[in-house]
Amino acid sequence: MSTPDGSDPSGPNASASAPGPHNGSWVAHGRRRWIAALLALVLVAAAVVAVISLNRSGTEAQPAATQSESPSPSATPSETPSETPPLAPAPPPPPEPIPELPAAPMNVLVIGSDSRASARDAAAHTAATGEAMDHRSDTLMLVHVPADRRTLFIISINRDTWVDIPGFGGAKINAGLQYGGIDMTTQTVQSLFGITIDHTVMLDFHGFRGMVDGLGGIDVNVPIPFQSTHDTGHVFGPGVNHLDGQSALEFARERYAFSDGDFQRVRNQQILLKAILARLTGGGGLNDVNAVRGLVDFASCCLTVDRGFDPVQAAILAYSLRNLDVNAIGTMTLPTAGSGFIAGQSVLFPDYGAINAVGAALREGRIGEFAVP
Template sequence: MTEEPYRARRAAGGAPPPASPRTEAPKKEGARRRGWKIAGIIMASLAVLVIIAVVVAFSYLRSLQTTFDDNRETIEGLDLEDDSAYRTPEGTVNMLLMGTDSRGDDEQDYRDATGEGAERSDTMMFVHIPADRSGVYVMSIMRDLWVEVPGEGMGRVNTALGLGGYELAVDLVEEMLYTHIDHVAVVDFEGFSDLTEALGGVYIDNPHSFSAGQRNPAFYPEGTIRLEGSSALRYVRERQSFPTGDYIRVENQQRVVRAILERFLSAETLSNPQRIYSVVDGMTPYLSVDEGLNAETVAGYALDMRDVRSDDIHMFTMPAGEHATTSAGAEVILPDDEMMSLLRTSLAQENMGGFMDYIELVEQHENGEFGVPDEAEEDDLDEEEDEDPDDAGDSSASGR
């Protein structure tokens, strides 16, 4: 009788007896191989997802770049490379923003009153970005400011465009501020309508109620109001409703520009790719820029200023003096020579923060809050500016 090999029986509980090392080892090796296989599949899937995300992001950025470069209009014949570049510290960026003639109800009345029939810059803003990218300074220039127009004699600021095109307008601002302009952007006011719509509307604090327009007037109550589309356009155009017409209009324009910037820099917008695309797509058809202001340049500036928030954007109006009447009977605004000198020095010394502090002191005094800024305070400001060139030179991390 042949003996059967011994076979272990199951224990009473039904569990198999422990396997010998010789029988278990192959099972562990197989499990390990299956584990590596699963991990490999997961890593490969993650890699595919990352690649897809990169492709989508790149495609989105390329789409934005293409939209900007294809839709923008380049200002022909504008050469910004001149001998004024030495006037600004390395790394700073100065930009001249101009708004084209409005088509509001008061446009022809203004031309009739001033005798100006040529193209004019209805709005002019000077934008200064320091080398350390610590903030953005946006200065409105009064269009009726009476200044020396290079090669043309005395005239209003906004006549430069009609007399010599964008190049003369640039030369005028460079000489007024003794600085250099790196870029120029011209915006058709009609673009305000599409831009505010793309942002889903903007909110401003309107200090005084008023009506805009001679025909079918729009009413803007005092307090927080929402502007979108045509309501935003009419708000920034209006000047006849105010006793100090252009001053109030400039302030209104500053409010809307600030509201647009705050809305664009908000987390709600920056986390919404479709809204960003809508803003770029809606605005660029109304935008004319110098040849150097392309999508790549804009993206570089945006990266440099990624930490800038709405509180870092400072808006103010170029210092101006008294109203006057020219020998020809034109109503103009005279410049404030003392404050203009301080402004030029502050720009050259990269001390616009000190200049803004001084403006605040002056405004507080004018409002009766406390005493006049004395000569000692002015001397302190001058001393700060004298020290700033070395600091500015050390902090310049990027060239223009």
Template sequence: MSDRHQLADPDTHFPGSDVDPEVEAPAPKPRRRGRRIALIVLLVVVLLAGGGMLAGGLYYRSVNNSIERVDAFQGVPEESRPQVVAKGAMNIMILGSDSRDPESTGGSRSDTIILAHLPKDRSSAQLISIPRDTWVSVPRSKDGRHGGRDAKINAAYAWGGIPLMVQTVEQFTGVRIDHVTIVDFAGFKEIVDALGGINVDVEKKFTSIHPPFRAFSAGPQQMDGAAALDYSRQRKQFADGDFARIRHQQQVIRAILDKAASGGVLANPAKLNSFVKATSSAVAVDNSLSLLDLAMQMRGMRGSNLGFYTCPTKGTGRVGSESVVFADKAKAKGLFDAVRRDAVPEIVAAGK
């Protein structure tokens, strides 16, 4: 697996957090040139199918040839995995990193965890964000050196890569993961610029803490790629911190999808070509995910069909020296039980 998919020590990639001496983050390696991706990649491929491009094969071959495959389920013990309850539904774990996050130090990368549920009829999608500091039980890593104890959920990646992350999320949610995709939030800039900008409704007036210290006004506004990326990173100016960052990322994802779905993009070969190049050159997915099949199933997907939710929590606190997020286990169980049963109305109700 390439360096762009190595998430760092879960307790060192944010200033002010506490270092867990048990975690040994991999040393940073030179990044491949041209690797610019965003969380929207999976849905982008779907949209291209809706525009008739993938059906013709030209864009599918271009996208498919640039996709890196990873063995996401290697060593995951089958006997410990949740059983499939709703056949035909699909659950995709999306891991997002930000390899150029200004807050990162020593090659560390922040990360995002989303469980995307696609119902059997593929009429919608529910994206549930799990805060990276959620305090959970992490299974023991394959090498036996880490895990086997409670920790922040993102520790699983640092300790055992994608397979241990699969085990941890499945154990926490009770939902069987069918596929995995890994993307980079730093790719927002290229994606948004390829679209000619996006419209975002900013919740309040604030100034970015990162150079060039942009001032964001409250209300709807047009953003170019640099501004959208900057906006999606902000958290310290908001009382709910990382939860605000999650909201901002969700806003940008929806805005990108809506803009990409517009006829002006799908009908313009130049815009479509730059959009494909910006989104497909570095996406990584598991070995069994067929993007073409998924795209054809979901070719009618639009931003209005997406539901964004966050795993229910009781707020933040401390465990020893660590600042963590405590899940509301009762409410989370109700939400993820609905996901497992493909009960979309219940997911929507529980996710509000």
């Protein structure tokens, strides 16, 4: 029988709201069974969750390195698990050896640019465009390296020497750098001596200071005491002076303090080069392959070199000088035939007869007859 709203009076709502005298106990008994089943289901679910959580927490509580290990039953709280000591790092591989330079003489031209900016950029601009740049070679040294590498011979060329510059014409030799860069200067010196120059190295003021400071300074035996007319006016006393980059630059540049001007300046520049070589070779530094490579890396910041003189070639040359006897280095100045004026410029005239004799000695390995320690 249906109620006016269409619900079945035999449903649970009807039984709960209006139980009859015969079905009340059955309903109560059914409700108790339903509640018991629900509680049992809840307990089972809780047990499953607890087991899963216990297993998970037991696994996560152990360090990753010991997850697969079971604790020893005999372990006590004071004991710590033994650990395998870490492996020692492998020793570095031995340095790659530097090849020996072939036993043949070599000529290296050293240029000191008077640029206050970057001589490297100026020379590159001239090489790329042919445009003259405002810097000149205040220092020019031809360094002859014999085949045995046990000594060197240094020939200084005065900056005011009037020569024929290939591709330009007559001028002071220091103008070659201004008008044609490293290549024109190299060609000029080659033509002057009748020789081949194997490599060219150039320094400017900034590079020279940086190189000397990077070496920790140099010890220079000053033959004639003087006060510089440049920059700081440094005073150079007689005997050994320890010079930093700035004072070494002032020592190399000075000519006005001497009665013979540029002639004493080039002698001082020879003294400086010897001091730098003594610093480099002191204590057998060039016998260490890693030290040589480090030296080349350091020098790359300060030197401009010809296109064929890469860091590998520079390292090979430096390593070949490891047995150099600095005290046996021979020096001389390019012979001249007096001074005069050309186009209002004070110049030195070259003594071509004597220069030809020096060139022949270079080619024949007899330069020791002219350049003496």
